[in-house]
Amino acid sequence: MDKTRQVRLAKDARDRDWADPGLDLDTVAAHAGYSRYHFIRAFKEAYGETPGQYLTHRRMDRAEDLLRTANLSVTEICHLVGFSSVGTFSARFKTWTGLTPSEYRTKHVGRGAALIPGCYAMLWAGGFRSAPGAGERRDSGAAKPRRSGEAKQRNSEEAG
Numbered sequence: 001m002d003k004t005r006q007v008r009l010a011k012d013a014r015d016r017d018w019a020d021p022g023l024d025l026d027t028v029a030a031h032a033g034y035s036r037y038h039f040i041r042a043f044k045e046a047y048g049e050t051p052g053q054y055l056t057h058r059r060m061d062r063a064e065d066l067l068r069t070a071n072l073s074v075t076e077i078c079h080l081v082g083f084s085s086v087g088t089f090s091a092r093f094k095t096w097t098g099l100t101p102s103e104y105r106t107k108h109v110g111r112g113a114a115l116i117p118g119c120y121a122m123l124w125a126g127g128f129r130s131a132p133g134a135g136e137r138r139d140s141g142a143a144k145p146r147r148s149g150e151a152k153q154r155n156s157e158e159a160g
Contacts, residue, residue: 006032007046010039014055020082025051059083060096067105074101 010032028051029039043051059081066077075086078101083089093101 003042004046006034007039007042010034011043011047011054014051015058055082056092056096060093063089063093063101064097064104067101068108074105077101 010028013031014028025036025039029036032039032042034042040050043049043054047054049057063077063081066072066080067074070077072080074090078086078089081089083092090100093099093104097104099107
């Protein structure tokens with residue numbers, strides 16, 4: 001596999017999981033089959049910025065969009081875009097745009113469609129996360145309906 005394709009596969013993984021605050025450079029580098037240091041050099045050569053800079057830019061672009069369109073607090077947006085510290089998020093946002101998140105929202109709200117209600121934005125962005133184990137269903141003891149033999153056969157054929 002050529003070098004560009006390997007780096008692109010890792011970039012795709014980073015694009016897919018950009019909002020994950022636990023996104024680990026070693027894991028992304030492993031997608032390319034590189035050590036973290038070789039990956040940083042190869043990524044910068046291919047895209048003109050380090051993987052960390054690229055990730056920050058993705059998160060800032062998304063934060064700008066949410067500040068303009070969603071009725072969410074700055075703290076909620078901070079966490080949705082993958083930051084765990086509101087202070088770090090605000091400082092990086094100000095460096096990126098020249099405005100604090102609140103100033104940015106004040107300047108840009110009202111220049112387009114009405115704000116999306118926060119509950120919809122959170123649901124769409126995957127912001128409602130249940131506690132570990134909370135999504136597991138307990139067996140209530142109720143009998144499960146049986147599928148006909150024909151349906152079982154069809155599902156077996158589709159799976160295999």
